[in-house]
Amino acid sequence: MNLYAQLEDIVGPDYVSNEDFVLESYAHGITGVGTKRPAIVVIPESAQEISEILKVANKKKMNVIPRGGGAGLLEGVLPLVSGGIIIDMTRMNNVIDFNENTMTVTVECGITWGKLNSFLMERGYYTGTLGPGSGMSAVVGGGLSHNTVGGGGAAKYGAVTRHCVGLEVVLPNGQILTLGSSASKYIKEPFSKWGLGPDYLGLFLGDQGIHGVKTKATLLVYPRPKYRAYKTFSIRRRGDKLWPEIILELRKKGDLGLYDVFYFPELIMQALQGLLIVKDIVVFKSIKERDPKGRAVMFYTMEAETQEALEANQKIVDEIFLNKKGITAFGPEIEDGNIAKWHYEMNGHWQVYHGFWGVMGEKSVPQTGEHHIPVHQYPDLMKKFEKWESENSELLNKVRAMSGVGSSLLCDHTTVEVDSGLTIYNIPEYHEINDKLWRSYLNMIVESGGMPYMAGMRFSRALIDVSAFSDEFYSFMKTIKDTLDPNHILSKGKYYFE
Amino acid sequence: MTEETLKHIKELEDMIRSCSGIGDCREAYMYSVNRIQVCPIYEHSPKFEVYSARGRLRILMSILDRKLDVSKKLAEIFYLCTTCGNCHTICHGTYSDNIDLFVHNFIDHVKVWEAFRADLFEMGLAMPRHLELMNSIKENNNPYFEPHKDRIKWLEGRKFPETAENVFFMGCTEPYRMPELIKKIIKVFDKCGIDYTIVHPNEVCCGSIALRIGDINTVKELAKKNIEAFKKAGAKRILIHCAGCFKTIKQNYPEILGEELPFEVVHVTEYLEQLLKEGKIKLNKKIEDKVTYHDPCHIGRASNIYDPPRNLIKSIPDLEFIEFERNRENAWCCGAGGGMKSAFPEKSVEIATDRIKEAEKIGVNKIVSACPFCEMNLSDATKESGSNIKVIDIFDLLDESLD
Numbered sequence: 001m002n003l004y005a006q007l008e009d010i011v012g013p014d015y016v017s018n019e020d021f022v023l024e025s026y027a028h029g030i031t032g033v034g035t036k037r038p039a040i041v042v043i044p045e046s047a048q049e050i051s052e053i054l055k056v057a058n059k060k061k062m063n064v065i066p067r068g069g070g071a072g073l074l075e076g077v078l079p080l081v082s083g084g085i086i087i088d089m090t091r092m093n094n095v096i097d098f099n100e101n102t103m104t105v106t107v108e109c110g111i112t113w114g115k116l117n118s119f120l121m122e123r124g125y126y127t128g129t130l131g132p133g134s135g136m137s138a139v140v141g142g143g144l145s146h147n148t149v150g151g152g153g154a155a156k157y158g159a160v161t162r163h164c165v166g167l168e169v170v171l172p173n174g175q176i177l178t179l180g181s182s183a184s185k186y187i188k189e190p191f192s193k194w195g196l197g198p199d200y201l202g203l204f205l206g207d208q209g210i211h212g213v214k215t216k217a218t219l220l221v222y223p224r225p226k227y228r229a230y231k232t233f234s235i236r237r238r239g240d241k242l243w244p245e246i247i248l249e250l251r252k253k254g255d256l257g258l259y260d261v262f263y264f265p266e267l268i269m270q271a272l273q274g275l276l277i278v279k280d281i282v283v284f285k286s287i288k289e290r291d292p293k294g295r296a297v298m299f300y301t302m303e304a305e306t307q308e309a310l311e312a313n314q315k316i317v318d319e320i321f322l323n324k325k326g327i328t329a330f331g332p333e334i335e336d337g338n339i340a341k342w343h344y345e346m347n348g349h350w351q352v353y354h355g356f357w358g359v360m361g362e363k364s365v366p367q368t369g370e371h372h373i374p375v376h377q378y379p380d381l382m383k384k385f386e387k388w389e390s391e392n393s394e395l396l397n398k399v400r401a402m403s404g405v406g407s408s409l410l411c412d413h414t415t416v417e418v419d420s421g422l423t424i425y426n427i428p429e430y431h432e433i434n435d436k437l438w439r440s441y442l443n444m445i446v447e448s449g450g451m452p453y454m455a456g457m458r459f460s461r462a463l464i465d466v467s468a469f470s471d472e473f474y475s476f477m478k479t480i481k482d483t484l485d486p487n488h489i490l491s492k493g494k495y496y497f498e
Numbered sequence: 499m500t501e502e503t504l505k506h507i508k509e510l511e512d513m514i515r516s517c518s519g520i521g522d523c524r525e526a527y528m529y530s531v532n533r534i535q536v537c538p539i540y541e542h543s544p545k546f547e548v549y550s551a552r553g554r555l556r557i558l559m560s561i562l563d564r565k566l567d568v569s570k571k572l573a574e575i576f577y578l579c580t581t582c583g584n585c586h587t588i589c590h591g592t593y594s595d596n597i598d599l600f601v602h603n604f605i606d607h608v609k610v611w612e613a614f615r616a617d618l619f620e621m622g623l624a625m626p627r628h629l630e631l632m633n634s635i636k637e638n639n640n641p642y643f644e645p646h647k648d649r650i651k652w653l654e655g656r657k658f659p660e661t662a663e664n665v666f667f668m669g670c671t672e673p674y675r676m677p678e679l680i681k682k683i684i685k686v687f688d689k690c691g692i693d694y695t696i697v698h699p700n701e702v703c704c705g706s707i708a709l710r711i712g713d714i715n716t717v718k719e720l721a722k723k724n725i726e727a728f729k730k731a732g733a734k735r736i737l738i739h740c741a742g743c744f745k746t747i748k749q750n751y752p753e754i755l756g757e758e759l760p761f762e763v764v765h766v767t768e769y770l771e772q773l774l775k776e777g778k779i780k781l782n783k784k785i786e787d788k789v790t791y792h793d794p795c796h797i798g799r800a801s802n803i804y805d806p807p808r809n810l811i812k813s814i815p816d817l818e819f820i821e822f823e824r825n826r827e828n829a830w831c832c833g834a835g836g837g838m839k840s841a842f843p844e845k846s847v848e849i850a851t852d853r854i855k856e857a858e859k860i861g862v863n864k865i866v867s868a869c870p871f872c873e874m875n876l877s878d879a880t881k882e883s884g885s886n887i888k889v890i891d892i893f894d895l896l897d898e899s900l901d
Contacts, residue, residue: 281598357590361600362513
C-alpha cells in the first residue's frame with residue numbers, strides 16, 4: 001500500500017491531501033525565504049491516529065513535522081527539505097476537562113490560546129500567561145514546544161511551560177506516553193509534574209518539537225483578579241539606560257502584582273507614529289496627539305485581589321517610574337494615550353507585536369531575532385546590535401532592510417524578552433540576501449549571550465553554527481534524540497539533527 | 499499562465515505579499531470583544547490551510563512566483579468563500595479607533611479574492627452554475643431566468659412618476675423571488691411619504707453576482723445601464739434594500755468605472771433612521787416579541803452600517819431586542835454570499851445553521867435581517883434543522899409598527 005493510501009486508512013479520506021496547492025499553502029514561512037513543499041499533509045483527530053502515522057513514517061523513514069497554528073516566526077513548522085509529512089494538529093482543539101478542584105485544565109494540544117482562554121475567562125479563570133503574541137492563532141502544543149511567552153502575563157507568570165503539569169506525547173516510534181502525575185495509574189487527576197522521579201515531562205517542554213508530538217496537556221489555571229491598573233509613560237531620553245534600572249527597582253520591591261511591563265524604544269515609536277517610512281498611518285493615535293515627536297514609551301499592567309492592594313502597589317510602581325527625570329504619564333484612558341489599557345482589556349496583548357509588521361510599508365515583514373537576556377545586559381546588547389548593523393550596512397541597503405528593537409518586555413524574574421530583528425521586504429529577488437542577513441543576525445545574538453526560547457529551525461541551527469554548545473552537551477542532546485527518535489524523522493534539521 | 503491571465507492579482511501583488519502569516523484569519527477568539535471564530539468556510543472544512551485566508555494568500559504568492567499552476571480544483575477552493583470579509587476585520591484589526599496597525603491598511607482581502615476570481619473567470623475556470631447565472635443575466639437582466647418584464651409583476655399595474663428625488667432600486671431577488679417583501683418595502687415608503695420612483699424597464703441586475711464570480715466586463719455594462727437610468731430619473735438619491743445591490747452600487751460602481759457617482763446611494767435603513775430622528779415618522783404600534791438582528795456582511799462589515807437597523811428595531815414599543823453573541827463586525831456570515839448559495843448550496847445552509855443555533859441559544863423567536871439573501875438562506879437553515887426560529891426582514895417589523 002502506498003503512503004497516501006496508508007494515511008487515508010488512518011485518518012479517513014477527507015483529512016489527507018497531496019494536492020499541489022494544499023502542499024504549497026504549508027510551504028511558506030513569514031518571509032517567503034526558503035520555502036519547501038511537503039509531500040503530504042494529514043489532519044488527525046486523536047493520539048492513536050498520530051501514533052499510527054508515526055509508525056508508518058518510521059517504516060518509510062519519512063520526515064514528519066507536527067504543525068499547530070503555524071504562527072511561529074522562526075520556521076518551527078516549515079519543512080527544511082522538500083517532501084515529508086506535515087501533521088496539522090488543528091482538529092485536536094478541544095477542552096477535555098476543566099477541574100476547579102485541582103485548578104487545572106486539560107486540553108488537546110491543537111487548541112489555540114485564544115479559544116482556551118475564552119473558555120476559561122467565561123468561568124473567571126485564565127492560564128496566567130496567555131501564550132505568545134500570536135495567541136489568537138497559536139496553539140498550546142506549539143507554545144509548550146517553544147517555551148512561549150509574551151502574549152500577556154509574562155512579568156507575573158513567565159513562560160507557558162512553567163504551568164504545564166501533565167502531558168501526553170506520541171513518541172516518534174508511535175508509543176503514546178503520559179507524563180506528569182498521571183504517569184501513576186493511581187493518580188486520577190493530574191496536578192503536578194514532580195514526585196514520581198526525574199522531570200521527564202520537561203524533556204518535551206521547549207523541545208522545539210524534536211522529541212515527540214504533544215497531543216494532550218494539563219495546565220494550571222488561575223483566578224483572574226478583579227482589580228487591574230494600567231499606565232503608559234512617555235520617556236524623554238535615555239530609555240535604554242532607564243529600562244534596566246526601572247525593572248531592577250521594580251523587582252527588588254517584591255511582588256507588586258505586575259502582569260506585564262513593556263518598553264518601546266524611540267526609534268520604533270517614531271516608525272509607529274508616522275515619522276519615518278510610512279507617513280500616512282499612525283499606529284498609536286492618542287499618543288501621537290500628546291507626544292508628536294515619537295518619544296520612547298513604557299507601560300505596565302497590574303492585577304490585585306483588592307482595590308487597596310492595587311492602589312498600594314500602583315503607588316510604589318508609579319513612584320519608581322515618575323521619580324526618574326524625563327518620565328511623564330499619559331492619562332488613564334486609551335484615548336488619553338494609555339495603550340496599556342488596550343493591551344490588557346481589549347486583547348491588545350495578542351496584537352501589540354502586530355504593530356511591527358508593515359513598519360516599512362507594504363510587503364515588509366519581520367525576520368525576528370527575539371530572545372531573552374537578563375535585563376542589566378540590555379544597554380550592552382544595544383551596542384552589539386549597532387555594531388552588527390554597521391558591519392552589515394551594505395547588504396542591508398541592498399535589500400532596503402532595517403534592523404532594530406521593536407519592544408522589550410519583562411518575562412519572569414529579571415529577564416526581558418528583546419523583540420529585536422530585521423524588517424525586510426518580501427520580494428523574491430531579495431530572498432537570498434534576506435536569508436543571509438537573518439542567519440548572520442541570529443548568530444550575532446547567540447554570540448552576544450542572547451537566549452533563544454522559540455528556536456525553530458532558525459535559532460536551533462544558529463546555536464550549532466556558532467558552536468554555542470560544548471561537545472559534551474551536544475553529544476548528550478544527540479544521545480537523547482537518538483534514543484527517542486533513532487531514525488531522526490521528527491522535525492528533521494533542527495539543531496542539525498538530520 | 500501569463501502576465502495577462504493573472505493581471506487582476508498582479509495588480510494587488512503588494513497586498514498579497516503584505517500578509518504577515520500570523521493566521522488570526524484562520525481562527526481567532528478574543529474574549530474581551532466577543533470575537534468567536536473567523537472564517538465560516540474554514541470552520542466547515544477539513545481544516546487544511548487552503549480553507550483559510552492565510553493559506554489562500556500563500557497560494558496566490560506561489561502563483562505569482564510561478565511555483566504553482568492554476569487548476570480547476572484550485573479554482574473551486576477560491577470559489578468556496580462567502581467573501582464575508584471577516585478575515586479582513588480580524589487581520590491586524592484592533593477594535594480601537596485609537597490604534598491602527600499597518601497591515602490592516604495594506605490588505606483588502608475581499609478585493610484580493612474577487613480579483614483572483616476575475617482571473618479565474620477569464621481563464622474559463624468559473625463554476626458551471628455561475629456561468630449559467632451569467633447567461634441569464636445577459637439574456638434576461640436577472641440571474642433567475644425570468645423575463646425582464648416580470649420585474650414589476652408584483653406591482654400589479656401601479657404606475658410611478660418619470661422622475662423623483664429618490665429612486666428605489668428593486669434588485670432582482672425581491673421582485674422575482676420575494677414579492678411579498680418588496681410590496682412591504684414600498685408600503686412602508688408610502689406610509690412614510692417618501693418621494694420616490696422606480697426605473698423599470700431601464701433597471702437591470704446590479705451586477706453583484708457577476709462581480710463576486712469575476713465577470714468584470716458584465717458588471718461594467720450593467721453599471722453603465724443602471725447609472726444612465728438613475729440619471730434619467732433625475733435622482734438625487736438611490737435607495738436600496740438588498741444588501742448585495744447596495745454594496746455593489748455604492749462601493750463597486752465607482753471603483754470599477756473609475757468615477758464618482760452623481761447621486762447619493764443610501765441603504766433604506768439609514769434613510770428611515772434619519773426620518774425617525776427628524777421626527778418625520780413614528781413607530782407607534784407595539785410588537786410583543788423577542789428578536790435579534792443579523793448583520794448582513796455587505797451592509798455590516800463592508801459598509802459599516804450597524805446602528806441604523808438596530809435603532810429602528812429598538813424604537814418599536816414593547817419589542818424585546820437581544821444581540822447575537824457574535825454581532826456587528828464579529829457577526830457570523832449567513833453563508834449565502836459570494837456565489838456560495840448557487841454553487842455550494844449545502845455548504846451555505848450548513849453555515850446558516852450555525853446562526854440559527856446561536857439564535858436559539860439567546861432565546862429569541864425571530865431573526866431580523868435586512869438582506870434577501872440572508873433571509874432566504876437562514877430560512878432554509880431553519881427548515882433543514884427543524885428550528886422554530888422565524889426569519890423576517892426589518893420591513894416586516896416596520897410595516898407592522900408604523901401607523
